Amino acid sequence: MDLGLTGKTAIICASSKGLGRGCAEALAAAGCNIVINGRNTDVLEETRLALSTRFPVTVTAVAADVSMPKGQRTLLEACDAPDILVNNNGGPPRRDYTELDRAALLEGAVQNFVTPVELIQAVVPGMKARGFGRIVNITSMSVKMPIEGLDLSSGARAGLTAFLAGVCRQLAPHGITVNNLLPGKMDTDRLKGGFDRMSQASGKSLETVRSEQAAEIPAKRFGTAEEFGETCAFLCSKHAGYITGQNILMDGGLYPAAF
Template sequence: MDMGLKGRKAIVCASSRGLGKGCAAALADEGVDLVINGRNPDATNATADELRARGVEVTVVLGDVSDPATQDALLAACPEPDILVNNNAGPKLRDFRELDREAILAGVTQNMVTPIELIQKVLDGMAERKFGRIVNITSMSVYSPIAGLDLSSGARAGLTSFLASISRSAIDRNVTINAILPGKFDTDRIRAGLEFGAKKSGSSIEAERERQEHAIPAGRFGTPEEFGRTCAFLCSAHAGYITGQNIKLDGGLFASAF
């Protein structure tokens, strides 16, 4: 299927690795020119080279996307984005008793405030140009709690509620805002979770991985590549009637009829 995206421009935050990289790669395959972002120069530049090999223009903006200066640099590199993929690292796994006010505010800034700030900066321009796709990478923990990720879950749930009406405010001008809620994907984040779970249960990382995969109806962790293809569809010309939705991508792990 032709996604109707060739020649479009996208900002993909936190895209040097993992799910963000998967989204950037899928968009590159559709002919989208990219501004990618990461904090590690070596990893981010290596990803940029991989993406350029797919035949698109790629600009690198280094820095923490929660830093206003980094956000300004992203918009300077791509003043009129057609697509914004909001992604950011979440707070580390820890017992909620270990969180002080500074840590809580930092987590909310990472996973709620930052995407809102970027949406504020791009939404009206997208509406004027009559095309815009905003995809927020949140988490299945918005629906189903994960021990140790309470701060991440709360901040992402706040983002979801905050955007509920905003996502319906510009669809008449062909601008959509949706979220993808990843379950367990084979990324650095899940590997940190495996270490946390193994330590908590007194088992090995391999045993913890097997236990977690066995609990997923699909019998495996997801891949960044398949996550990216879902993102590309939500960004496509064919998804203009989808907005305000939270797409669960979890191999059937969350058991619910609705």
């Protein structure tokens, strides 16, 4: 399917690996020139070279922490007029709510609420002028259901969801859509790190923990960065111009609800 994205430009935050990289790959495959981002310069450059080799598009790598104003400026200097913005950022580490002090609470809110709003504020004027824009926020299944130890991440991402529910209606007349992708258990380094902790705490082998976790999912497997990226690319396409303000779960059926 032609997504109508050839020649468009996309910023994908935190995209040197994991779900962000999956989105970058899918958008590059659709013909987008992409700006990828990460904090580890070696991993970022490896990703840039891999994507540049695979796809006939411009791949620009920006090493920066997008949670910081300086990092945002660096990113936007590399691409001041993106057609597409994919907001992504690492979430706070798993921690019981009783262990969160004020500094941790504020850091989590900045990472997963303040930063995406600031980037949206920065790119929307250009999108309005061009009459086209796609904004996809990678949030979490925990927006809809609690996950033990991820209360701060859940709260910040749910706050972003509520904030943008009104904003997206303001942007719709300008050809700009805003949607959220809610990953469940995706086969990424973050998930693997959780399995390592479970294995150490329970005494079970890593393979046993992994099998037990997969068995809880109706699809009986974990999601992949590739299929996640393809969904992101569709939401950015010419075919998705009538989809906005939506929270799209990618969880293999794990969230048990009809609505």
